[in-house]
Amino acid sequence: MKTYHDIATDGGSNVAAQVGEQAARLARRLAGVRHVVAVMSGKGGVGKSAVTVNLGAALALDGLTVGLLDADINGPSLARMTGVLGQPLRLEDGGVQPAEAAPGLKVMSIDLLLADEHAPVLWEAPTQRDAFTWRGLMEMHAVREFLTDTAWGRLDVLLIDLPPGTDKLPNLVDLLPALDGTLVVTLPSGVSQHVVGKSIRMATAVLGTPVIGLVENMASYACPHCGREAPLFPTGEAAALAARHGIPYLGGLPFDPRLSAAADRGTAFMVEYADTPAGRAFRRLAEQVRTFLNPEHPFAPSPRSSR
Amino acid sequence: MKFLCVACDEAMTLKETRGPDDGSMTVVFACPACGHAVAMLTNAMETQVVRSLGVKIGGRTTPAAPMEMVRSSLTTRREGAFEDDRPASPATPPAAEAGSKCPFTGMVNAAYERTALPWTAEAEARLERIPAYVRPMVRKGIEQHARDHGYARIDAAVMDEVKGLFGL
Numbered sequence: 001m002k003t004y005h006d007i008a009t010d011g012g013s014n015v016a017a018q019v020g021e022q023a024a025r026l027a028r029r030l031a032g033v034r035h036v037v038a039v040m041s042g043k044g045g046v047g048k049s050a051v052t053v054n055l056g057a058a059l060a061l062d063g064l065t066v067g068l069l070d071a072d073i074n075g076p077s078l079a080r081m082t083g084v085l086g087q088p089l090r091l092e093d094g095g096v097q098p099a100e101a102a103p104g105l106k107v108m109s110i111d112l113l114l115a116d117e118h119a120p121v122l123w124e125a126p127t128q129r130d131a132f133t134w135r136g137l138m139e140m141h142a143v144r145e146f147l148t149d150t151a152w153g154r155l156d157v158l159l160i161d162l163p164p165g166t167d168k169l170p171n172l173v174d175l176l177p178a179l180d181g182t183l184v185v186t187l188p189s190g191v192s193q194h195v196v197g198k199s200i201r202m203a204t205a206v207l208g209t210p211v212i213g214l215v216e217n218m219a220s221y222a223c224p225h226c227g228r229e230a231p232l233f234p235t236g237e238a239a240a241l242a243a244r245h246g247i248p249y250l251g252g253l254p255f256d257p258r259l260s261a262a263a264d265r266g267t268a269f270m271v272e273y274a275d276t277p278a279g280r281a282f283r284r285l286a287e288q289v290r291t292f293l294n295p296e297h298p299f300a301p302s303p304r305s306s307r
Numbered sequence: 308m309k310f311l312c313v314a315c316d317e318a319m320t321l322k323e324t325r326g327p328d329d330g331s332m333t334v335v336f337a338c339p340a341c342g343h344a345v346a347m348l349t350n351a352m353e354t355q356v357v358r359s360l361g362v363k364i365g366g367r368t369t370p371a372a373p374m375e376m377v378r379s380s381l382t383t384r385r386e387g388a389f390e391d392d393r394p395a396s397p398a399t400p401p402a403a404e405a406g407s408k409c410p411f412t413g414m415v416n417a418a419y420e421r422t423a424l425p426w427t428a429e430a431e432a433r434l435e436r437i438p439a440y441v442r443p444m445v446r447k448g449i450e451q452h453a454r455d456h457g458y459a460r461i462d463a464a465v466m467d468e469v470k471g472l473f474g475l
Contacts, residue, residue: 001311001313001316002311002316002318004309007309007311007318008318009309009318010308010309011309011310011318011319011320011321011336012320012321012365012366013321013362013363013364013365013366014366015360015362018361018362018363018366018367019360019362021367022361022371025371088387088388088389088390089388089389089390090389090390090391091373091389091390091391094373095373096373096374096389110377110381112388113377113378113381113384113385113388114381114383114384114385114388115383115384115385115386115439116385116439119383119385119439120383121381121383122381122382122383122441122444123380123381123382124379124380124381124382125330125351125355126329126330126351126354126355126451127330127351128444130352131355133352133355133356134352134355134356134358134359137356137359137360138355138359138376138380140359141359141360141361141376142376142377144361145361145373145374145375145376145377146374146377149373149374
């Protein structure tokens with residue numbers, strides 16, 4: 001009797017070819033994107049989205065074309081933080097035009113599609129019971145559609161803001177034709193670093209993805225009046241964590257209450273406060289990212305072209 | 308998944324698909340040698356898993372439309388999120404008849420939305436008290452409850468029956 005492997009086709013649906021075509025469409029869309037970078041942590045609440053927005057803004061202020069993809073399907077925040085909530089989406093060029101935010105960021109998030117700011121993500125189904133069997137697949141397919149069907153145009157960098165969880169990076173790696181770098185965000189706290197260490201291990205030892213380095217958010221407090229920085233927590237542990245895993249420690253980002261205030265207003269902190277201790281830290285981080293992605297010409301944006 | 312005719316030792320080929328009906332798809336395979344046919348019947352979870360993969364049982368005949376899964380499956384979607392969002396005109400045929408750009412998803416949605424049950428004004432008013440983002444899901448749940456019990460319309464009595472379930 002024949003076995004599964006003796007039979008070449010699946011009887012007519014050709015599911016393998018359909019999945020292959022999905023991957024091909026994604027590759028065609030990302031052909032205009034020079035670098036894809038995932039911002040991850042594994043731990044929630046460390047400020048991944050704030051880092052994504054302001055790193056993106058710092059890169060844009062340096063003249064690069066930057067896209068931001070909110071891969072946090074159940075906890076999206078990029079649209080609110082960049083002030084694009086409610087922007088209608090246009091279908092054009094065989095894709096959906098992303099929302100646009102200052103200072104020249106292209107943003108795609110499921111938040112742009114939700115009924116109101118308090119609406120959770122619910123998928124059409126005959127029953128919401130036993131949804132654990134398919135909800136994760138729906139979320140992954142949604143991320144695939146955002147990557148594939150957003151008319152990103154030509155980008156120097158696409159930053160993907162991952163949700164918490166060590167399983168999210170492997171899912172993304174499965175989708176993407178190539179991931180150029182992973183930026184890991186942690187807090188100075190031991191609990192945060194305990195979880196973040198698992199994510200670093202996943203990114204390096206398990207997946208072998210290129211890791212740009214570890215950035216420590218809220219590493220210090222910058223006085224908004226005099227600019228003097230002081231540590232918020234005992235220092236050195238994040239650098240030790242990075243060293244243990246053999247990845248670069250990219251330094252700390254100072255806490256500045258204006259960061260969250262700007263996010264609440266829907267403006268990237270970097271737009272208004274680039275020349276502050278936190279702003280300068282984001283610019284340094286942007287420089288480190290550029291150098292990682294393009295070591296010979298870190299300041300060279302890609303040739304601009306119309307969409 | 309593949310199907311083998313044991314008697315002929317031949318791979319069976321897809322013959323037709325039906326449904327989904329209440330979340331269940333019927334996929335018929337037949338042996339090209341002897342004609343023996345079998346039907347694979349999916350439960351709601353299995354149908355949803357296929358749907359979430361963005362593939363079409365029976366093969367695709369049209370290219371995927373941009374963000375078709377998110378646009379067709381997100382219950383809590385904002386009307387007008389896309390500039391081409393337009394309220395359906397009475398002359399517009401249902402998605403399945405119009406040839407949805409995603410045939411499988413289109414079939415699923417058409418099946419989920421299929422209902423001929425009328426609502427009384429009082430029942431509609433009570434439904435309006437529910438937060439907008441869960442209203443479509445609750446509406447379908449009530450209609451399903453009514454179908455399961457053989458009711459011809461949704462009225463105050465039906466709403467009383469389900470109020471414990473949906474907080475009406």
